[in-house]
Amino acid sequence: MSIIVETKDLTRRYGNNIALDHLNLQIPQGAVYGFIGPNGAGKTTTMRILTTLLLPSAGEAWVAGHAVVKDRLAVRRSVGFMPDFFGVYDAMKAWEYLDFFAAAYEIAPARRPKLIDDLLALVDLSHKRDADVMGLSRGMKQRLSLARTMLHDPALLILDEPASGLDPRARVELRELLKELRSMGKTIMISSHILTELAEMCTHIGIIERGKLLASGDVETIMRSLQPHRTYTVHLLSDPAAAVETVRGLPHVLEVRALPDATPPQIEIDVEGDDQMVSELLTRLIQAGTQVTHFAGQVSNLEEIFMRVTEGSAYGGTN
Template sequence: MTAIVQTRDLTRRYGATLALDHLTLEVPQGAIFGFIGPNGAGKTTTMRILTTLLTPSSGEAWVAGRSVLRDPLEVRKVVGFMPDFFGVYDNMKVWEYLDFFGRSYGVAPGRRSSMIGELLELVDLSHKRDDFVMGLSRGMKQRLSLARTMIHDPALLILDEPASGLDPRARIELRELLKELRALGKTVMISSHILTELAEMCTHIAIIERGKLLAAGDVQTILRSLQPHRTLEVRVLRGIGQAEALLRPRGDVLNLRREEIPAEAAPAEAVPAAAEQEAPPAEQPQTLLIDYTGDEAGMGELLAALIGGGVVVTRFAEQSSDLEDIFMQVTKGIVQ
């Protein structure tokens, strides 16, 4: 996959503080790229360098093949930047706000007018076209700011903490909008420490701490590298002992354990003796957790073996790690 962003040994110092430490990174074209790290990790510094707002102390970066050092004006034509703070001018209406930035980017008058309408429709703000910007809600301001980043039709959108301060509904709307932008062919680089938000939309991630890159790549590849085996969750209604006997000899099963049933899940009342004589008690479902090294085809064979052995299986699924698991595993919680 072609990289739209490349950095090589990117370094930035603020006095004695090393904000970026020889960062070498690639952002694939067409990706939703999550840039993850604690506060002070170097995320905003990286984004400001990529948008030509900050000069690196050393190293180099390219956006769409253009050098941020030698061709900053060309870089600005292909990048839309949404900072973490929404700055506006007083007494400016929504359409005027977009028109102002369109003029600043040199968008032709005819194209500018149509772009304003298209972008307001895209971010669902057409009904607010003639409202004053300062009267919008936080979520609407974020959507308007996103529209502003696209007024010159850039190939790359760089969004610094776009979900900060948004209520749950506004975050969901923003997430769906970013997915739609990717479907339109945009590459989105988004920084955040709200990992649950990124987990549902990112195709690739990079984790940074104290200016150093700790991990980067597509989400599934990173998960596989950090956890080389799968964890399968098998819910058994009947035949738990038979299931264990079938699974333990297999070479692709590293470990097998029963998941503990919480005490509160146990029946609260004893079954009367007379009732026990009338009907045998139903078996309680139990869950087996399997550390498994095989592939997808092997998982199918494993399930077939269980069913063929008379085990009643009501659930068979792979437990998936998430971005929080990755983040906690590779970072040390150090800030600078």
């Protein structure tokens, strides 16, 4: 898989304060990359450097193969940036807002009407085409801003806290829109300090704290590195004690336990091994006459991952 974003020892200082500390980051093309960290961790600073709005103090960064310092124009053609808040002129309609930025991107006037209509349809704002931008709800403003990032058809979308301040319905709508954009082949880098906002949409994550990248990679790999074994919950119609004895001592079974008072009867199995080992385990249970109605692995969420990665840091645990 090709890399669309890469940084090498990226550093940014504000006086004596270090906002980014030798950041080494890679984002694969086609990923939805969740950039996670508390407020002040360095997320926005990273994004502003990647969009050429801020110069690094040291280190290097590339977007779509272009150096952010030496080839700024090419980077800007490759990136659509959505800041956490955006401003507009008073008395500007939604279509006028998009037309203004289309002109800034040097899109030919003849192309603009259809492009604007298509983007408004994509973000479900066709019915607000002639509405005053300042009169739109927060969620509609976010979707309009996202349409603006798409005007020049960038390969990479960088979204800074896009769900901030949105109501639950608007967050669901935004999540579905991001899924649609990924299906269109876009790479999306999205930041948030609210982990649940990213849980259902990210293929990759990076965890940053005090300017240092603590972990980065695809979600499954990070989860496996933090939890080498997997735990499976098994629902039964038969005797759980017999099921425990069936799997206890089998290769790759670390521990098995019956869950007291569970309805229906259940056992939990800690398994060390690949999917083939898990399949063989289930086969052994069924061959022994165990009546299995449910067999599923327990999945860690982003909050658990974040707390494990930051354990011992100033944000995530004890000093």
